[in-house]
Amino acid sequence: MGEYFIHTDQMVVGYDGKPLIKDVEIKMKRGEILTLIGPNGAGKSTILKSMTRQLKLVAGTVYMNQEMMSKMSGKEVAKKLAVVMTERIQPELMTCEDIVATGRYPYTGTLGILSAEDWKKVHRAMEMVHAMDFKDRDFTAISDGQRQRILLARAICQEPEVIVLDEPTSFLDIRHKLELLSILKRMVLENQTAVLMSLHELDLAQKISDKVICVHGDRIEKYGPPEEIFTSEYIHHLYGITTGSYNAAFGCLEMGAPEGKPEVFVIGGNGSGIPTYRRLQRAGIPFAAGVLHENDVDYQVAKDLAAEVIVEQPFEEISEEAYQKAYASMKKCREVICCMDAFGTFNKKNQLLREEAGRMKKLKIN
Structure with missing residues (x-):
C-alpha cells in the first residue's frame, strides 16, 4: 500500500454501531481526484465523515501516509487533511476573515496567534475564491454560496495534503462552480494535493475526476475511471432512472420524449437540429428526425427526444432505403423544419427531402 497516501482496510461505516456500508475499500494517491457519486441517502456523506473522524468507524481502519489515523493527534491530522462539509456552521461574532484564519490554527502556538506570514496565506486563499470583497462581513450574514467559498478558502490556507469535500458545488452558481473546481484542479497539479469529494452534478464529476466511486445500496458497487462509470446503461441503473434519460456522450440529463406519433419532421445534422429538438420537446410536440448518421452529434440528442429517428451508418452516403423511410415519415407529418442550409456529399438526400417538403x-x- 506504499503508493497510496490514503487507504482504507475493511472499513465499515454506519451510525450507533449499526453497519450502513460494508467493505469500503478506498485507495488514493497524491495528485488524484476521487469522487463519490450515488443516489441521495446512499451513504456518501457517511463515508466521508467516517474517514475524517467525524463519525466513529463501525469496523476497519483508515491509513494516511501509512499511519493509522485513529492514532494520530488532531493537530497532526489537521496539518495534512482539510475538510469542507455541507453542514451550516453558526459561529458567533466571527467575520469571514476570522473563519478563514482558523485554517492556520494547526500551525500556531498555544495562544493561537497568527504571524504576518499566516495572514498573507489567509488573504491569498480568500483572493483565490474571490472573497476579499466581503472579508469583514459577519459569516452568518452572507449567502450560502459565499459561505461555501469561505469554507473552501479556510481549507486552502490550511495547506493540506488531502482535502475532503462533501458536495462542494452546492449553493454555487455556474461561475463559482467552475472556479471552485478549477482551484481544486490547480491544487492537484501544482501541489500534488489529493482530493476526495462527493458530487451530485454528474457532468462535473465526469470531467474532473481521475477515479469515481459509486455508492449503491449497502456497498461500493463500482470503482474506476470516468470512462468506465459514465455509460447511459450504468447511470440509469445506479440512480434508477425511469423518466427521461442520461446522455453519456454529453454527460447530461435529457427529459423524456413527448408521447404520440410524430407531428413534425426535422431535417438536421452536425449539431444544427439540437435546439429545435429541445424546443419541440419543451412544447410537448412529438417529432421525427433524419436522416442522421450515427456519429453525428445531432443523433446523440435525437435518439433520446425524438419519437422516431431515421439513421444511416457513419461515414456512408445516405442510402435509398434510409431516404425512402425518411420520406414516408415526413409525408405523415404536418410540418417539416429544416435546420440546414448546406449539404455535403454524404447527406445530399437530405437536400432532396427539403425540396420534397x-x-x-x-x-x-x-
Missing part, C-alpha cells in the same frame, strides 16, 4: 408546402426554414 417544399413541394408539399410543409417546409419551414429554421
Whole structure:
C-alpha cells in the first residue's frame, strides 16, 4: 500500500454501531481526484465523515501516509487533511476573515496567534475564491454560496495534503462552480494535493475526476475511471432512472420524449437540429428526425427526444432505403423544419427531402 497516501482496510461505516456500508475499500494517491457519486441517502456523506473522524468507524481502519489515523493527534491530522462539509456552521461574532484564519490554527502556538506570514496565506486563499470583497462581513450574514467559498478558502490556507469535500458545488452558481473546481484542479497539479469529494452534478464529476466511486445500496458497487462509470446503461441503473434519460456522450440529463406519433419532421445534422429538438420537446410536440448518421452529434440528442429517428451508418452516403423511410415519415407529418442550409456529399438526400417538403408546402426554414 506504499503508493497510496490514503487507504482504507475493511472499513465499515454506519451510525450507533449499526453497519450502513460494508467493505469500503478506498485507495488514493497524491495528485488524484476521487469522487463519490450515488443516489441521495446512499451513504456518501457517511463515508466521508467516517474517514475524517467525524463519525466513529463501525469496523476497519483508515491509513494516511501509512499511519493509522485513529492514532494520530488532531493537530497532526489537521496539518495534512482539510475538510469542507455541507453542514451550516453558526459561529458567533466571527467575520469571514476570522473563519478563514482558523485554517492556520494547526500551525500556531498555544495562544493561537497568527504571524504576518499566516495572514498573507489567509488573504491569498480568500483572493483565490474571490472573497476579499466581503472579508469583514459577519459569516452568518452572507449567502450560502459565499459561505461555501469561505469554507473552501479556510481549507486552502490550511495547506493540506488531502482535502475532503462533501458536495462542494452546492449553493454555487455556474461561475463559482467552475472556479471552485478549477482551484481544486490547480491544487492537484501544482501541489500534488489529493482530493476526495462527493458530487451530485454528474457532468462535473465526469470531467474532473481521475477515479469515481459509486455508492449503491449497502456497498461500493463500482470503482474506476470516468470512462468506465459514465455509460447511459450504468447511470440509469445506479440512480434508477425511469423518466427521461442520461446522455453519456454529453454527460447530461435529457427529459423524456413527448408521447404520440410524430407531428413534425426535422431535417438536421452536425449539431444544427439540437435546439429545435429541445424546443419541440419543451412544447410537448412529438417529432421525427433524419436522416442522421450515427456519429453525428445531432443523433446523440435525437435518439433520446425524438419519437422516431431515421439513421444511416457513419461515414456512408445516405442510402435509398434510409431516404425512402425518411420520406414516408415526413409525408405523415404536418410540418417539416429544416435546420440546414448546406449539404455535403454524404447527406445530399437530405437536400432532396427539403425540396420534397417544399413541394408539399410543409417546409419551414429554421
